[in-house]
Amino acid sequence: MLRNMNTDQAFKNHNAFWIDDFKCISAKNAFELCQKSGVILDIRMPYLTLFKKFDVKNLLYIPFNKLKVEFKNIPTHVPVIIADSTGVKSREAIKLLMQQEYTNTAILGGGFVEWERDGLPVILDIKNRLSGSCMCQLKPKK
Numbered sequence: 001m002l003r004n005m006n007t008d009q010a011f012k013n014h015n016a017f018w019i020d021d022f023k024c025i026s027a028k029n030a031f032e033l034c035q036k037s038g039v040i041l042d043i044r045m046p047y048l049t050l051f052k053k054f055d056v057k058n059l060l061y062i063p064f065n066k067l068k069v070e071f072k073n074i075p076t077h078v079p080v081i082i083a084d085s086t087g088v089k090s091r092e093a094i095k096l097l098m099q100q101e102y103t104n105t106a107i108l109g110g111g112f113v114e115w116e117r118d119g120l121p122v123i124l125d126i127k128n129r130l131s132g133s134c135m136c137q138l139k140p141k142k
Contacts, residue, residue, distance in 0.1 A: 023106040027115040030081045030108050038079040043093050055121030064089050083108040
């Protein structure tokens with residue numbers, strides 16, 4: 001796949017930055033990009049996405065454990081922002097996508113936690129509330 005300059009420019013126009021070899025974007029800038037042409041690729045596990053979701057028009061759910069098989073469902077003509085809970089798994093996901101020649105991707109810095117902390121739109125389903133003392137221990141409430 002050829003490098004898509006339009007999507008690279010879209011990330012540049014929204015203050016993307018580099019950490020190590022990975023393009024990143026802040027939650028606020030990701031939200032602005034999603035208002036135009038960006039897509040959030042949420043790679044969190046389904047029980048997490050049932051409770052709290054990104055409230056953006058262009059959203060794609062592919063859990064990290066299915067990404068190797070379902071990556072072909074990811075659009076190539078728009079900027080794709082990879083999001084997990086805190087930004088840790090996104091590094092593995094972007095490596096996988098780079099191996100498949102996806103170049104129009106960036107990591108959501110801080111993941112869903114930063115998105116929510118910045119007060120950006122979230123859809124909350126109280127029926128699927130989670131319990132746990134920290135993000136890494138959240139499980140469906142019984």
